[in-house]
Amino acid sequence: MSAQEQTSPNGWRVFHATGNAPATPPRLPEPPPWRRFRGAPAQPAPPDDPEAAQRRLGPHDITLQLGQDEIDTVNAALLLRRPLLITGPPGVGKSTLAYLISRELGLGRVLEWNIVSRTTLRDGLYVHDAMGRAQAIAAWQAGLRNAPEADVNSAPESSDRQLPPVLGDFITLGPLGTALLPYDRPRVLLVDELDKSDIDLPNDLLHVLENGSYDVPELVRDAADTARVHTSDPSGRATVHSGRVECREFPVVVITSNGEREFPAAFRRRCLPLEMRTPTREQLLAMVEGHLGTRPESTEDLVDLFVQQVQAGGTHSLDQLLNAVQMTTAGGFQVHGDGRKLVEMLLRDLAKGR
Structure with a gap:
């Protein structure tokens, strides 16, 4: 970004609340030095989901719903790479804002993490199907025992079928875990109704939101250096090195709250507040x-x-x-x-x- 763009009154604003999908996605402003990340390897661009956006936004252009102060808050969150904490009464469009941002900036499918009282941080990061893996290993071992000796040591295609199940096939990254993959452009993550969570979840989020990274302990302990895991995108797969995931671009995190309880000061310090009121x-x-x-x-x-x-x-x-x-x-x-x-x-x- 040039010095002229940085000093121009509108040079740092890329979101204008029009809801119009761009022919060419706009370039986001450079992050501050303390919000730069170096995740690798770079992931392919995420899929789009126009049907979900249409259900949320309607099939036609969205008329301006946010005032200039609210638009500036969204742009500040984009520039600073900080989560938006959106409060307001139910039904005023808090979660819709995530889809509005994604459509206008061309950021692809929105990742939704719907919070309930039993939700934990690990639910958002990844799920390990330990039972499914144990059953697959048992079936593989049974196949080795039952296979004729000649088949076990013969053709390459036969031995290929007898490879043991790999750990990555039984790990699925959650919405938060997927959003923190190293994409060249940020993903949009909707954390819906965080105020319904257990009292510990906002504090548990602090480390992840600050560092833009997390470990998958099962993969850290695995002998293999890399693993191909499932993601929250349909049919999505991603490569994880040494069990660690780190973003390249911090995701656009939209956190909604109906105001059922207050969040800790340490959590609020890391978010930009935005209050949405009933439309006129x-x-x-x-x-x-x-x-x-x-x-x-x-x-x-x-x-x-x-x-x-x-x-x-x-x-x-x-x-x-x-x-x-x-x-x-x-x-x-x-x-x-x-x-x-x-x-x-x-x-x-x-x-x-x-």
């Missing part, structure tokens, strides 16, 4: 039109009703609004007529549990 009436209209490709006749009435309920203190999700618009359009119901009870059910207050 104009933004909601644009989002409905973006998802459906049109603005049905009942849309404005439903959006007004949705906004009134939110302003009254209710907990509502954009999915509810889209469902209501779709039902009144497809079923021909009237918002204030024969479809009133159906609309009330679809736009019910989620905080009331019914």
